[in-house]
Amino acid sequence: MAEFTVNPWEVSGAIDYDKLIKDFGTKKIDGQLRQRLSDDAGEMHHMLRRGYFFSHRDLDLALDDYEKKKGFFLYTGRGPSGPMHIGHLIPLVFTKWMQERFGANLYIEVTDDEKFLVKQNMKWEDTQKYSYENILDMIAVGLDAKKTFIFKDSEYVKNVYPLLLKVAKKTTFSTAKAVFGFTDSSNIGIIFYPAYQVVPTFFENKRCVIPAAIDQDPYWRIQRDVAEGLGFYKTAAVHSRFLPPLTGVEGKMSSSAADTAIWLTDDEKTVKNKINKYAFSGGRISVEEHRKLGGNPDIDVSYQWLSIFFEPDDAKLKKIHDDYEGGKMLTGELKQILIEKINNFLAAHSEKREKARELVDEFMYEGELAKQMWKKQF
Amino acid sequence: MAEFTVNPWEVSGAIDYDKLIKDFGTKKIDGQLRQRLSDDAGEMHHMLRRGYFFSHRDLDLALDDYEKKKGFFLYTGRGPSGPMHIGHLIPLVFTKWMQERFGANLYIEVTDDEKFLVKQNMKWEDTQKYSYENILDMIAVGLDAKKTFIFKDSEYVKNVYPLLLKVAKKTTFSTAKAVFGFTDSSNIGIIFYPAYQVVPTFFENKRCVIPAAIDQDPYWRIQRDVAEGLGFYKTAAVHSRFLPPLTGVEGKMSSSAADTAIWLTDDEKTVKNKINKYAFSGGRISVEEHRKLGGNPDIDVSYQWLSIFFEPDDAKLKKIHDDYEGGKMLTGELKQILIEKINNFLAAHSEKREKARELVDEFMYEGELAKQMWKKQF
Numbered sequence: 001m002a003e004f005t006v007n008p009w010e011v012s013g014a015i016d017y018d019k020l021i022k023d024f025g026t027k028k029i030d031g032q033l034r035q036r037l038s039d040d041a042g043e044m045h046h047m048l049r050r051g052y053f054f055s056h057r058d059l060d061l062a063l064d065d066y067e068k069k070k071g072f073f074l075y076t077g078r079g080p081s082g083p084m085h086i087g088h089l090i091p092l093v094f095t096k097w098m099q100e101r102f103g104a105n106l107y108i109e110v111t112d113d114e115k116f117l118v119k120q121n122m123k124w125e126d127t128q129k130y131s132y133e134n135i136l137d138m139i140a141v142g143l144d145a146k147k148t149f150i151f152k153d154s155e156y157v158k159n160v161y162p163l164l165l166k167v168a169k170k171t172t173f174s175t176a177k178a179v180f181g182f183t184d185s186s187n188i189g190i191i192f193y194p195a196y197q198v199v200p201t202f203f204e205n206k207r208c209v210i211p212a213a214i215d216q217d218p219y220w221r222i223q224r225d226v227a228e229g230l231g232f233y234k235t236a237a238v239h240s241r242f243l244p245p246l247t248g249v250e251g252k253m254s255s256s257a258a259d260t261a262i263w264l265t266d267d268e269k270t271v272k273n274k275i276n277k278y279a280f281s282g283g284r285i286s287v288e289e290h291r292k293l294g295g296n297p298d299i300d301v302s303y304q305w306l307s308i309f310f311e312p313d314d315a316k317l318k319k320i321h322d323d324y325e326g327g328k329m330l331t332g333e334l335k336q337i338l339i340e341k342i343n344n345f346l347a348a349h350s351e352k353r354e355k356a357r358e359l360v361d362e363f364m365y366e367g368e369l370a371k372q373m374w375k376k377q378f
Numbered sequence: 379m380a381e382f383t384v385n386p387w388e389v390s391g392a393i394d395y396d397k398l399i400k401d402f403g404t405k406k407i408d409g410q411l412r413q414r415l416s417d418d419a420g421e422m423h424h425m426l427r428r429g430y431f432f433s434h435r436d437l438d439l440a441l442d443d444y445e446k447k448k449g450f451f452l453y454t455g456r457g458p459s460g461p462m463h464i465g466h467l468i469p470l471v472f473t474k475w476m477q478e479r480f481g482a483n484l485y486i487e488v489t490d491d492e493k494f495l496v497k498q499n500m501k502w503e504d505t506q507k508y509s510y511e512n513i514l515d516m517i518a519v520g521l522d523a524k525k526t527f528i529f530k531d532s533e534y535v536k537n538v539y540p541l542l543l544k545v546a547k548k549t550t551f552s553t554a555k556a557v558f559g560f561t562d563s564s565n566i567g568i569i570f571y572p573a574y575q576v577v578p579t580f581f582e583n584k585r586c587v588i589p590a591a592i593d594q595d596p597y598w599r600i601q602r603d604v605a606e607g608l609g610f611y612k613t614a615a616v617h618s619r620f621l622p623p624l625t626g627v628e629g630k631m632s633s634s635a636a637d638t639a640i641w642l643t644d645d646e647k648t649v650k651n652k653i654n655k656y657a658f659s660g661g662r663i664s665v666e667e668h669r670k671l672g673g674n675p676d677i678d679v680s681y682q683w684l685s686i687f688f689e690p691d692d693a694k695l696k697k698i699h700d701d702y703e704g705g706k707m708l709t710g711e712l713k714q715i716l717i718e719k720i721n722n723f724l725a726a727h728s729e730k731r732e733k734a735r736e737l738v739d740e741f742m743y744e745g746e747l748a749k750q751m752w753k754k755q756f
Contacts, residue, residue: 113539113543154543158533165502169494169567173566184552187549188554188573189549191551192567
């Protein structure tokens with residue numbers, strides 16, 4: 001029996017996503033719901049079509065609200081503990097699509113407090129530097145400045161403090177311990193933090209939809225425990241699978257294994273070297289054997305990355321799949337396709353990232369939604 | 379052997395203050411230190427002369443700093459969970475004297491967050507109402523608007539959040555549990571709160587002096603644990619004894635026993651009735667016996683209140699003492715003296731309290747110190 005572990009601190013092993021749905025008590029995005037979401041959106045995103053986003057909570061209710069013209073809003077976050085890699089960006093690309101297609105407001109919480117509190121050697125100044133850097137990366141995804149509010153916890157705290165206290169008052173240490181794994185030696189700041197993670201789900205009197213990888217789901221248990229008692233909606237969520245690390249299709253891309261991730265600032269040569277050196281291959285031991293028996297796309301990380309993100313075109317993806325499986329395409333050729341895709345993506349990203357410097361104020365303070373939010377007291 | 383309990387949640391029994399000093403590890407304010415404090419102040423306050431403020435931490439170092447012209451600052455707080463009684467005001471009267479005599483800045487933390495978090499049925503709106511009411515009472519004591527900053531935790535949080543996190547990061551749940559008695563069912567807000575109580579002790583690059591009843595001392599253990607690691611001074615403190623409740627010299631006046639406290643809004647008749655009905659008497663069972671054997675001022679609450687607060691004149695107090703002890707003064711007469719003193723005090727307080735309405739902005743936002751503080755980011 002294959003063993004795997006998925007919780008907010010660890011993702012490892014060969015993940016059985018159907019079992020996860022059962023264990024976590026979420027629901028599968030079935031064919032009907034996927035079609036409904038796509039009909040409402042006006043198109044089907046390839047991350048849905050290919051089952052990358054595969055599980056949900058209350059997405060059907062959020063769509064009810066949308067269809068009744070009440071609408072919903074989106075919420076995601078970023079812990080600014082360092083630079084960002086491709087794995088951080090992918091859920092945001094889907095979030096951007098949701099924003100665009102549903103005209104939904106999006107709130108992005110930059111958890112400078114959390115990262116300072118959990119990382120023993122992280123200085124406050126570091127969290128501030130990374131906050132800025134990460135915000136550039138997020139803006140570069142192409143979010144709508146009028147409908148997006150990006151805020152740092154440390155800056156927005158005054159506006160939300162009473163609501164933060166209301167959430168905290170309803171959350172016991174036992175509950176927080178069960179969800180976050182706190183112990184007696186946890187610091188009292190990080191014990192409080194879960195309350196701040198809940199607050200943005202109450203920013204509007206609508207249902208909140210959180211697009212995130214499924215390992216993040218337990219974090220929202222507290223939200224779903226306290227929401228209705230405080231007069232708000234339980235949050236909805238759409239859950240993705242994990243972007244595998246370069247080294248194999250098990251687990252997920254992680255910041256702590258730098259070489260197995262592609263960073264948004266990696267240059268062309270670095271990308272090429274990393275993919276060639278580390279990307280786990282589903283190919284055969286020799287060209288001869290590969291030509292004869294073909295490769296295995298299911299365990300080939302390069303193919304998986306193309307499928308999840310870098311090749312949205314189904315026909316092209318299918319051709320790659322079949323050529324590789326049929327032995328017509330060699331691992332080196334497959335890797336070359338991915339290298340080009342990644343480098344094109346990063347070049348475009350880098351350009352948009354530079355332009356983002358001038359947009360930071362709009363997303364954080366001066367844009368339409370940001371301005372409204374700075375006037376609110378929760 | 380007499381038994382007593384003193385901790386931040388309970389004060390009961392006949393308190394052995396010398397034993398408390400040993401148990402808490404504080405130091406006695408001896409004759410020499412009392413004289414030095416008074417010399418520096420230019421006069422001896424009767425609360426010092428009569429030993430009401432009797433214990434300290436690092437007061438000698440604060441006086442060193444004062445004598446070297448570096449100076450120190452004062453800090454106290456108020457939890458806005460209801461109206462205030464006489465027992466709440468007395469430490470503040472001493473604090474005002476310290477401010478005046480040492481030209482020290484004073485910071486008053488109004489812990490609206492704490493009270494909301496600990497009182498199960500308290501609504502946020504209540505803490506805001508009581509905050510305002512309590513601030514009026516505190517201003518009425520006669521604090522210096524140029525040198526005092528009164529702030530609500532919920533309002534000032536943005537200015538202190540990073541420092542709050544730094545304190546929290548250095549405080550484990552074990553430590554907070556030991557000091558505050560938290561359990562697994564404590565809410566995660568109140569577990570975080572101790573960090574906020576520490577922060578004002580770091581408002582200036584000087585030593586902080588906290589005047590408070592000695593039961594509050596344990597709260598500062600966290601401060602003294604983390605201060606130097608963060609580049610600040612360990613706080614100093616001066617500790618008072620307890621103002622006894624009307625019903626007897628043991629324990630302390632408490633908000634939870636309304637009839638045994640004198641509230642700042644009690645009218646003349648209420649004061650008269652309460653003192654006559656509840657004030658524990660050191661007198662004899664009959665007038666005849668009292669005349670013959672005399673009363674016992676040591677256990678007479680009316681006398682104790684005069685001594686602690688309401689009769690600053692030593693000669694007058696001595697005469698009352700001797701007359702009562704000698705049987706010349708009856709309990710009714712002694713009570714009458716106290717009733718008049720309290721009613722005069724409350725009448726004057728009430729007048730100053732009305733005038734305070736126009737001073738709130740100055741103490742909180744517009745005064746010299748307040749303005750400086752709103753510009754600071756910790």
